[in-house]
Amino acid sequence: MKFGLFYEISVPRPWNRETEKTVYDRCLEQVKLADELGFESVFAVEHHFLEEYSHCPAPELFLTACAMITKRIRVGHGIVVCVPEFNHPIKIAEKTAVLDILSGGRLEVGTGRSATWTELGGFRANPDETKKTWDEFVRCLPAMWTQERYSYQGRSWSMPQRTIVPKPYQKPHPPMWVAVTSPGTEIDAAERGMGSLGLTFGGFKEQEQKVNNYRKIIRQCEPVGKFINEKVATVNFLFCHPDDEAGVKTGMRLTGTFNYLASQLLAAREAYPTKSYPSLGLLPSLRREAAGPGDDSGAPEGIAIGNPARIIKALKTWESTGADQVNFLLNALETVPQEQVLNSLRLFAKEVMPHFQNKESATAAAGGR
């Protein structure tokens, strides 16, 4: 199993140019260290208007900065919003190609459609349409990346024949993922031959069932891209500390803060009744699990907080569900001091990663810093 970082970029009030810059600088410092420690990837969300919760409206810029200061870690959109009011598909194809070139072919392209009225309403997007436009966009992107001349006459957008340049550095194109929050979206991912980028999780049993469904369906998929990206990633929190009690305590503060912030947002379904959003979206599931039953320590089951032994146990269970990768949220509202975040990453790489890697890469990871 591989490990990545997942950034919402949460910025506490009061907002001024220094607080925003400090948070971005700290995230970049974490990514640079993660690259040295052997983490696989860094994903960044695209969110708009989500005050305090996520100040990351331009992930391609953040990911470009990440690529410029790292050597091997992959950079991923987690996700780019495939709704025309947010992003024109030509611009998505162009910007992802440039980022792939600048990163030397390290781009992962997560796709999705936004889950909050805060954002959908802000762009005056119709919640009933987002699943349809997402489906149309993800079929177009690989052709725009690979065909020299491209034209399209579609439902939500069209273009006359033009040459979309540049093309991505990776050939035939970067791996494609789907953000999986609503129930059944993992099936959408499998049917299209795309990776399942889990942004919520239920219990282990539910996850195992989702993975099994995904693996089964993807065997008969009709891929939207030129290749099948059969991967399942899930999301988790990370705070690793030598002292279990201290680790759980800080980790619980992190999860509590993150989930509390998320619940202040206006989920699409709460405001706008539609079958297009059968669940509350990104975070209620994560919140439920993070507040769910655990052991006497108070740590919820499956959350990667505490000492290395506890975290290894949690992640081994995730591994047994069939997940290929776990992406970690490291902070919320800067509730964990930067030095502790960095130490948590170092300890995780040294004590936890070797239990999930082959000997060669584990050694490299442990010696990374």
Add this chain to the structure above:
Amino acid sequence: MPPRFGTLDTSKFKPGNISDYKTDALTLKGVQILELHMEIDDDPADALIPKTMHPAIPMYAIFNVMHAPNSEWGPFTIAEVRAAGRTGVRPRGFVLRSYIDNDDAAKGLTSRWGFPVAKADVTLRVLHDRITGRVKLGGKTVLEVEEQDRDSISGNDIQYIASMHLAQSKVDNKLVVVQVDPEYVFHKAERGRPRVVTLDPEAFGATASSLNVMGAISACFTTADITLPKVRYICNPDVPAMQGTTKVAA
């Protein structure tokens, strides 16, 4: 914890008087419910909700008009305006003011749940091109809302959030925020375009600034059986819900 909390001046609020917290649940059959969600001006709207709540991001108002064809008090129609917020992590609509057309129902709803209801001429009209809810107070229309462009959807797509309201408790002689989390069994559901035709904010304890409708979100109209449960939780209006919530029934 986010630093934004409600700033409602509770001394100026007209609460209902709740007798005790021991009322039985009440089921109303075949209730017609018109509900509009409208975005409102964010910062001034903090003054609509008590400190026990955070504002939703963005803030929105819920306009709810219900017609119950049968009840132990006879048929009644009730209209409410709520400000949407959060108690801790839970979405809630804070009732600014309710108007009802049936004196007995007003008494029952106030004494048993503490709803801040007053008597008015309240109507719900179902037409083919629109559904209209209206409140007339002393002959003057203080609220008229509509759903237009009606389209059928599934009841499974509806998610009504629970409401909260300020009440004067006779049990301990203090102001409390009462949570009511009705259960719904939907028979029909539709969604349409919302329109606020008339709104007198002062009739709902607000001002033109604090209840300033900025944009439309949705309207839905349902027919459902509603169960008003017994009161289970109350909050201290002056402190955040995470610190000031009391369970009063299992």
